[in-house]
Amino acid sequence: MIKTDILIIGAGPTGLFTVFEAGLLKLKTHLIDALPQPGGQCSEIYPKKPIYDIPGFPEILAGDLVNNLMEQIKPFEPGFTLGERAETIEKLEDDTFLVTTNKGTQHNAPVVAIAGGLGSFEPRKPPIPNIIDFEDKGVAYIIRDPEVYRDKRVVIAGGGDSALDWTIFLADVASEVTLVHRRNEFRGALDSVERVAELTKLGKVNLITEAEVKELKGDDHVTGVGIKHKTEGDIHLDTDYFIPLFGLSPKLGPIGNWGLEIEKNAIKVDNSYDYQTNIPGIYAIGDVNTYKGKLKLILSGFHEAAIMCQSAYQRIFPDKKYVMKYTTVGGVEGFDGSKKEAKKEVVKAIV
Amino acid sequence: MSDVTIKIKDREGEIHEVQAPTDMAMNLMEVCKAYELPVEGTCGGMAMCASCQCYVLSDHKLPEMSQDEDLMLAEAFYVEDNSRLGCQIPITPELDGLEIELAPES
Numbered sequence: 001m002i003k004t005d006i007l008i009i010g011a012g013p014t015g016l017f018t019v020f021e022a023g024l025l026k027l028k029t030h031l032i033d034a035l036p037q038p039g040g041q042c043s044e045i046y047p048k049k050p051i052y053d054i055p056g057f058p059e060i061l062a063g064d065l066v067n068n069l070m071e072q073i074k075p076f077e078p079g080f081t082l083g084e085r086a087e088t089i090e091k092l093e094d095d096t097f098l099v100t101t102n103k104g105t106q107h108n109a110p111v112v113a114i115a116g117g118l119g120s121f122e123p124r125k126p127p128i129p130n131i132i133d134f135e136d137k138g139v140a141y142i143i144r145d146p147e148v149y150r151d152k153r154v155v156i157a158g159g160g161d162s163a164l165d166w167t168i169f170l171a172d173v174a175s176e177v178t179l180v181h182r183r184n185e186f187r188g189a190l191d192s193v194e195r196v197a198e199l200t201k202l203g204k205v206n207l208i209t210e211a212e213v214k215e216l217k218g219d220d221h222v223t224g225v226g227i228k229h230k231t232e233g234d235i236h237l238d239t240d241y242f243i244p245l246f247g248l249s250p251k252l253g254p255i256g257n258w259g260l261e262i263e264k265n266a267i268k269v270d271n272s273y274d275y276q277t278n279i280p281g282i283y284a285i286g287d288v289n290t291y292k293g294k295l296k297l298i299l300s301g302f303h304e305a306a307i308m309c310q311s312a313y314q315r316i317f318p319d320k321k322y323v324m325k326y327t328t329v330g331g332v333e334g335f336d337g338s339k340k341e342a343k344k345e346v347v348k349a350i351v
Numbered sequence: 352m353s354d355v356t357i358k359i360k361d362r363e364g365e366i367h368e369v370q371a372p373t374d375m376a377m378n379l380m381e382v383c384k385a386y387e388l389p390v391e392g393t394c395g396g397m398a399m400c401a402s403c404q405c406y407v408l409s410d411h412k413l414p415e416m417s418q419d420e421d422l423m424l425a426e427a428f429y430v431e432d433n434s435r436l437g438c439q440i441p442i443t444p445e446l447d448g449l450e451i452e453l454a455p456e457s
Contacts, residue, residue: 045394118393124457127428159426183425246426249400249457250393264387 002079004030006312007099007109009086009255012040014286014301015115016069021309023076024332025322030079030107032086032099034120034253039066041117044248055299065298075334081105085120087254089282097281111281111312114260114267115301116288118250126157126244130216138222139242149174149241155225157213158245159183164192166245171204178206178237180213180227211235216242258282266290274311275304281315283308355447360408361388362453371442379405379451380437390453396438401427403437404454411449413440428457 006022008015011033019029037043039062042051047063054060060068084101089112092098099107123141125131131139143149143166154174156167159181165188167179179196186193199205208227215226222242227235252265260277261268267284269275271291275283285308286301294300313322331341354370357379361367371382380403383390391402398419404427407413413435416424420439424430434454440446 041394045399046397049397118391124428127455127457159422181425182430183422185422185425187422187426246428249402 001106001108002030003108004028005109005316006111006113007107008113008115010115010117011038012117013042013069013298014305016073017302018113018115018305019073019076019078021306025309025313032081032101034085036083042066044121075336075338077335089258110316113308114255114284114288115286116255118287119252121248122251124246124249128216134216134222146173151175152240154241155237155239156243156245159186160247161188162245164188164196167205168195171199180208180211182212184209263290275308355444358450359388360452373442373444377442378438379440383437398423398436398439404434405437405451406431406454407433407435407451409450411446429455
């Protein structure tokens, strides 16, 4: 079991900065995120988009902000459980929480900070009537083990990077790969589009554009797909697997069933004090929370993280007094033995 | 402040007649959110999620579709010929009387 002081659910900018603020208070942190990499929306949706309202950065790419945050928190050696979704929470007799992921990884901490942004990212499922019936029976929204598709027939749908990348990859693995996309143009990287075109010419990929998969066929497992083509009408293709890759969309997910007070898909918190939820010991910070006057900005999440960590400290050490220190005075002392502090001679010169 | 009137049909078929300001650099997605209509606007207005997809019902002249919007709609669900992303439609005086319908949630 993973034990820590503050268990942070969500590794977006707010979750990452919480590691820093907790670290200043000598509190250990561990983060859980459903995505396979840290950064939340910034990494998943818009890593190459500039952000203009981060204090001190006239302009910074979302991906670079995440990289900087990772660098900033490195001395505090946070733990990560990535690619797993926090599923259940249980209050233990010692007043700590047990959080278990969908893969069964258990985490224990006296404080839980939900920094889940808009929720955990779930695959966007195309509106095919019986698609849910075939999940794990030939339909997969995420490719976990490409070997599953070795020497099998695969139909991929989508026009973004994932659809293109997996088409290219599986062209050498599967016995037959078909890529179905609604347009002739693709949203993915140009070199990937060119590679798919090349593989199509070589006969290694069957490319069907201006078409959509509308129907799934099979009994216990997918055996075929019905495709609606813009000009050619209905097409039937026999296949062993159907992999729709239309990106991810955030859903509040299991957190919504944890007994927390929810308002308009966000967690209600006490913002007059410490961003604690209706369950003592569970905090919600960043875009996932709501209160009167809430602004869903990264900078609000940073502020809330700092306040929350002070409160968490008092919860963990109720008898200890802690006075907030400025990093310009106290420096930053990492758990890895690193130390950053103002040069003493400079301080003397000022005095 | 000059406002325009926009009619928005929600996913239950109810029509909301809302006043949208033309001098606050708002877009249609933000207007929907301001009136607490069920529009997520997940990407914040970067044409990267299609959660603000709507069908344009009236024949108002709208801004040309950018490549970003076009390609996002190529991957969205429930897309029709009159689909647009609300976040890509700035509120201008020309939109007075615009009628839209929110596309199904996906």
